[in-house]
Amino acid sequence: MAGLGNPGAAYARTPHNAGFDVLDRLAHRLGGTWRGQARFKAELARIRADARDVLLVKPQTFMNASGEAVGPLTRYYGVAPADLVVVSDDADLPAGRLRVRPGGGAGGHRGLLSVIEACGTQAFARVRVGVGRGAAGAGLVDHVLGRLEPADEEAVRRTLEVAADAVLCLVAQGPAEAMNRFNGWDAAGADQPGTNERG
Secondary structure (H helix, E strand, O other): OEEOOOOOHHHOOOHHHHHHHHHHHHHHHHOOOOEEEHHHOEEEEEEEEOOEEEEEEEEOOOHHHOHHHHHHHHHHHOOOHHHOEEEEEEOOOOOOEEEEEOOOOOOOOHHHHHHHHHHOOOOOEEEEEEOOOOOOOOOHHHHHOOOOOHHHHHHHHHHHHHHHHHHHHHHHHOHHHHHHHHOOOEOOOOOOOOOOOOO
């Protein structure tokens, strides 16, 4: 399972690091300890979820080269595409929304594109955390690498927690159940984390 982001304190808690943030929550919940692996250009942590061993991966290659870590790791461990989950931000989703998909294209996300190219397939599940596009006229790069407005920041923070639930559901019950439960979840209208609130 890979969470996408950029390494270093300058990028911590920026919208583009949503994938890192979700995996940090999973590691904290389930007792995973991060260890740097220079050979794989990544930080790795192991957890147990639904009686399965799960390897958490935070590429340290910077976002646009995420595949340089994910691709070699999947080959080294013999991970089939059906067993790979990638967690990332999504600027095309409003801040506080969540989407689970069993596969598909990169949607303009360069980190996902790098993983697709490195793995040679689009057939892996992904959990995408909505971060929006910021104020009208704002540059997308500045938005995803900057700081959110307080209301959007709180919405994304809530969504990170629910995204961790979605990942665990995906591991335990598969993409169809995770999509049914979590697609359409909206921090603005949800009272119970992990409940699909379609309005």
